[in-house]
Amino acid sequence: GLLSKSRVVLSVSSHKPYSLYSSFSTSRAKVMTTPPNNIFDSIRADEIDGVLNHTVDRYDGVIISSKALPTDVVSFQTILGSSIQFWKENRRRGVWLKVPIEKSVLVAPAVEAGFVFHHAEKDYVMMNHWLSEDENRMPLNASHQVGVGCIVINNGKLLMVQEKNGPLRGTGVWKMPTGLSDPGEDLYEAAVREVFEETGIETEFVSIINIRQSHTALFGKSDLFFVCLLKPKNTTITMQPAEIAACEWVNAEVYLQQGFFKKSPIFGVVNQQIRQVVSAVAADPNWVVIPDNEREAAASSSPSSEAVGTDIGAVKVGVNPLTSKDLPVPSLVVSKLPNGIRPGESVVYHFPV
Amino acid sequence: GLLSKSRVVLSVSSHKPYSLYSSFSTSRAKVMTTPPNNIFDSIRADEIDGVLNHTVDRYDGVIISSKALPTDVVSFQTILGSSIQFWKENRRRGVWLKVPIEKSVLVAPAVEAGFVFHHAEKDYVMMNHWLSEDENRMPLNASHQVGVGCIVINNGKLLMVQEKNGPLRGTGVWKMPTGLSDPGEDLYEAAVREVFEETGIETEFVSIINIRQSHTALFGKSDLFFVCLLKPKNTTITMQPAEIAACEWVNAEVYLQQGFFKKSPIFGVVNQQIRQVVSAVAADPNWVVIPDNEREAAASSSPSSEAVGTDIGAVKVGVNPLTSKDLPVPSLVVSKLPNGIRPGESVVYHFPV
Numbered sequence: 245g246l247l248s249k250s251r252v253v254l255s256v257s258s259h260k261p262y263s264l265y266s267s268f269s270t271s272r273a274k275v276m277t278t279p280p281n282n283i284f285d286s287i288r289a290d291e292i293d294g295v296l297n298h299t300v301d302r303y304d305g306v307i308i309s310s311k312a313l314p315t316d317v318v319s320f321q322t323i324l325g326s327s328i329q330f331w332k333e334n335r336r337r338g339v340w341l342k343v344p345i346e347k348s349v350l351v352a353p354a355v356e357a358g359f360v361f362h363h364a365e366k367d368y369v370m371m372n373h374w375l376s377e378d379e380n381r382m383p384l385n386a387s388h389q390v391g392v393g394c395i396v397i398n399n400g401k402l403l404m405v406q407e408k409n410g411p412l413r414g415t416g417v418w419k420m421p422t423g424l425s426d427p428g429e430d431l432y433e434a435a436v437r438e439v440f441e442e443t444g445i446e447t448e449f450v451s452i453i454n455i456r457q458s459h460t461a462l463f464g465k466s467d468l469f470f471v472c473l474l475k476p477k478n479t480t481i482t483m484q485p486a487e488i489a490a491c492e493w494v495n496a497e498v499y500l501q502q503g504f505f506k507k508s509p510i511f512g513v514v515n516q517q518i519r520q521v522v523s524a525v526a527a528d529p530n531w532v533v534i535p536d537n538e539r540e541a542a543a544s545s546s547p548s549s550e551a552v553g554t555d556i557g558a559v560k561v562g563v564n565p566l567t568s569k570d571l572p573v574p575s576l577v578v579s580k581l582p583n584g585i586r587p588g589e590s591v592v593y594h595f596p597v
Numbered sequence: 598g599l600l601s602k603s604r605v606v607l608s609v610s611s612h613k614p615y616s617l618y619s620s621f622s623t624s625r626a627k628v629m630t631t632p633p634n635n636i637f638d639s640i641r642a643d644e645i646d647g648v649l650n651h652t653v654d655r656y657d658g659v660i661i662s663s664k665a666l667p668t669d670v671v672s673f674q675t676i677l678g679s680s681i682q683f684w685k686e687n688r689r690r691g692v693w694l695k696v697p698i699e700k701s702v703l704v705a706p707a708v709e710a711g712f713v714f715h716h717a718e719k720d721y722v723m724m725n726h727w728l729s730e731d732e733n734r735m736p737l738n739a740s741h742q743v744g745v746g747c748i749v750i751n752n753g754k755l756l757m758v759q760e761k762n763g764p765l766r767g768t769g770v771w772k773m774p775t776g777l778s779d780p781g782e783d784l785y786e787a788a789v790r791e792v793f794e795e796t797g798i799e800t801e802f803v804s805i806i807n808i809r810q811s812h813t814a815l816f817g818k819s820d821l822f823f824v825c826l827l828k829p830k831n832t833t834i835t836m837q838p839a840e841i842a843a844c845e846w847v848n849a850e851v852y853l854q855q856g857f858f859k860k861s862p863i864f865g866v867v868n869q870q871i872r873q874v875v876s877a878v879a880a881d882p883n884w885v886v887i888p889d890n891e892r893e894a895a896a897s898s899s900p901s902s903e904a905v906g907t908d909i910g911a912v913k914v915g916v917n918p919l920t921s922k923d924l925p926v927p928s929l930v931v932s933k934l935p936n937g938i939r940p941g942e943s944v945v946y947h948f949p950v
Contacts, residue, residue, distance in 0.1 A: 303762070348708040351722075355701040361717035363816055365738075369704075369714050369722050370816070385718075386739040386818040387780055409656070427740055428812045428819065454947040455805075455929065456934075459781045463716055463723070465739040466781065468821065508937030528770050574927040574948050576808065583811075584861030592866050594807040595927050 271541075271588045296327045305382075306331050306339040313347055321353045322566075328357060328375070337376040344368050389461050390425045391469040392435040395518055396447055397525045398476050398533045401493035402518075405442055408489045416506045418494050430591050435472040435562075436553035443491050444482025447474035451575035453592050454517050455509065473516060473521055474577060480536045496522040531572060571596055649680045649694075658735075658768050659684050659692040666700055671876040674706045681710060681728070690729040697721050697912075721784075742814050744822040745780045749759050749800055750869055750878045751829050751886045754846035758795055761842045770857045773824075783944050785931045788825040796844050797835025800827035804928035805946050809863065824867060826928060827876055833889045849875040877925035884925060924949055 291297075297312035308327075314320045332337060339358055343350050345367045359371040363385035374380040396403035402419040413418065423438035425431055432449040439447050450473040461467040483491040500519055505511040525531045534542075571577065576593040583590055644650075649664035661680075664745045684692060695710055696703050698720045712724040716738035727733040749756035757771040765772065775928040776791035778784055785802040792800050803826040814820040836844040853872055878884045887895075924930065929946040936943055 251674055345708055345713060349705040352702040355698055358615055360698060360719045361722050362719070363738075364717040364722055365817075366713045366715070369717055383815055384717075384743055384777070384780065385741075385816065386814075387745050387778065388741040388821070389737075389739055390741050390819075400815040404940065424737070426741065427737065427817075430810055434637075454945055456943055456945045457783055458943040459937075460941065461739075462782075463738065464718075464737055466743075468741070468743065490656065504938070508945045509934040510936055510945055511938075513932055513934060513947055519881075532786035576929075579866055579868060581862040583863055585857070585864075586813075588811075590809055590811040590863045592807055592809045594718055594870055 273332055290586060295324045295330045296323055304337045305335045308339065308341045310342045313350060315347055317349055320350050324357050332375055338382050339373045339375065341371045342368050387466055389465060389467045390431055391422060391467055392431055392438060393469060393471045394421045394435050394439045395521060396439055396445060396474045397522060397535050398479055398493055400496060400526055402493040402496050402499050403443055403445055404492060404499055405488045406490040408487055417502060418499050423455055430469050435474060439474060442484050442488050444546055446477040449578060450475055451481060451571060451577050453521055453575050477534050479533065479534050486493055521573050529574040625918060641879055647679045648683045649676055657690045659689045659693045661692065663697055668700055670702055670706055673703050677710050685728055691735050692726045692728065693935045694724045695721050696724060729935060738820055742818060742820045743773060743784055744820055745784055745791060746824045747774045747788050747792045747825060748874060749792055749827045749829050750875060751799060751832055751846055753849060753879055755849050755852050756798055757845060757847040757852055759839045759843040769865055770855060771852050784823050788827060791944055792827060795837050795841050799830040802931060803828055804924060806874055806932050807926050809869055829886050831889050832886065874926050881925040
């Protein structure tokens with residue numbers, strides 16, 4: 245071998261966050277390998293002469309330390325070549341290399357050495373190199389964007405917008421407020437945020453009505469689009485003029501019977517569900533939306549009155565208080581709960597329990 | 598200006614696929630800009646001396662042609678500098694640069710010129726450069742991975758596995774078959790595929806029972822995990838030995854009462870739903886699973902007999918035939934339908950209509 249293996253310093257890393265990743269990993273990921281932000285049971289092996297500082301994950305994958313990367317191309321080429329030889333001799337199956345943007349001169353020599361791209365964020369590009377003869381089992385990058393569409397119902401009317409940009413510009417077509425979720429944002433939060441940003445209406449998230457999946461999103465990716473039911477807390481629209489050309493409380497049938505939808509079987513199903521929801525909400529004695537002017541009048545005469553009608557669907561850490569009886573139609577409510585088996589909380593969308 | 602604007606050749610591109618992207622775009626994307634795989638209403642402007650070949654999207658964004666990129670660094674630096682000056686003078690708001698892996702020497706000079714990374718796939722890295730003084734409104738990259746967990750019910754028992762790798766290795770914990778969806782794969786397909794790959798059991802997708810969202814996936818991304826109900830078409834397990842340590846039809850309560858779950862409020866809700874489903878399926882006269890040995894015996898004596906019990910939940914292009922009456926519990930069925938307003942089909946998960 246290139247290097248004396250007796251000089252390898254191995255010690256079990258103390259960095260072992262418990263992860264449930266494998267409970268929903270691909271076949272690929274289950275076998276190989278754990279990428280750099282998820283190093284558990286990794287072995288430190290970063291004191292070997294002539295080999296780039298790195299750790300080894302439990303799937304025999306190598307994670308090169310970004311901090312210790314040289315900044316000049318010739319040094320990098322030399323040590324990368326000897327490192328790859330060392331890892332092959334040690335039967336490592338693949339290598340992860342995160343190149344920070346300030347060291348982007350290292351991208352081209354990494355490609356020369358056999359690395360390909362995996363994913364990128366603003367300030368780095370992740371590359372990897374499968375060394376084994378077996379099928380490449382390194383996990384894939386993110387596959388989906390997540391969008392929300394918002395059904396906000398007030399006395400038989402839906403909160404609707406016309407967009408200033410995009411393919412519907414100038415068509416006069418009414419659409420529900422929509423948007424993509426921000427990184428790290430729960431989709432129920434995205435729904436509340438998008439409605440407020442576009443229309444100035446504050447809402448409570450109630451439930452998910454249906455979900456559309458397609459594979460025609462930007463950059464060859466897929467998207468999941470969640471149609472959500474929300475209850476308004478106020479009624480006076482403050483339109484966002486940069487994006488929105490018109491915003492009104494629109495009669496539900498005016499929205500649903502637009503010619504635009506007539507051509508689309510997929511909207512046919514979605515709109516049939518929306519019609520059911522509108523009709524169920526109209527019959528629901530708990531779904532009371534007090535117009536802003538009435539609420540203000542009531543507030544001035546009686547300062548202790550409730551700001552809004554019955555408060556349903558508020559999300560807190562705990563099981564959502566909704567029961568089937570309270571929900572106007574079958575749909576998925578949200579509960580935010582501690583993970584228990586690992587730190588933090590998750591959100592689950594479920595039928596009322 | 599650096600270049601005579603009178604020499605700009607502008608012609609409307611014939612490449613205008615209709616897109617509904619903006620119906621679920623972010624605020625960012627609505628204003629700026631259309632990225633390279635989604636060029637509609639773009640203007641060809643690729644015959645200007647001293648400027649990289651490019652198109653301009655409807656949001657005043659520049660898309661550099663990858664094919665016309667020079668391969669040597671000095672030529673690229675020169676023309677990129679003069680191009681950026683030209684685009685600034687023409688009030689372009691941002692620039693997209695897709696660097697094919699075989700031209701990776703261009704990454705470092707692009708960074709020098711102000712580009713950052715946006716996303717990457719195996720054979721390219723996408724970079725961009727916001728030129729405007731306004732807030733950067735270029736769309737974000739994909740945010741989620743999508744996983745499925747599969748509840749397969751056969752006479753009060755659930756199809757369960759123990760994994761060879763990952764954090765549950767060696768613990769004896771039973772879990773449902775799980776996996777990530779492949780690129781471009783619908784989640785109902787992923788559920789059927791994962792069950793078959795891990796256990797050899799063929800299934801029909803019936804419905805989505807609940808959805809978990811978390812923000813602790815690989816590479817700092819989020820994930821959506823769909824718990825799906827499936828009906829088995831056969832009963833003889835063929836375990837996949839590379840990933841799976843054990844696979845059995847397990848009594849539902851043996852699974853649900855595992856100590857592993859006791860610590861987890863989030864699994865508490867998920868498991869409560871699973872318990873409801875198991876109980877509803879047990880009471881459902883339509884949910885008949887014929888054991889392989891009985892089916893084979895019946896087939897040999899009567900060759901025209903049905904291979905499986907009542908066929909529910911099969912997905913075809915059209916509205917799913919399920920009605921509330923047929924579904925054991927409230928859950929989201931799947932319909933695959935033509936988009937109508939644009940080419941292709943989408944899948945919608947919805948309550949039975």
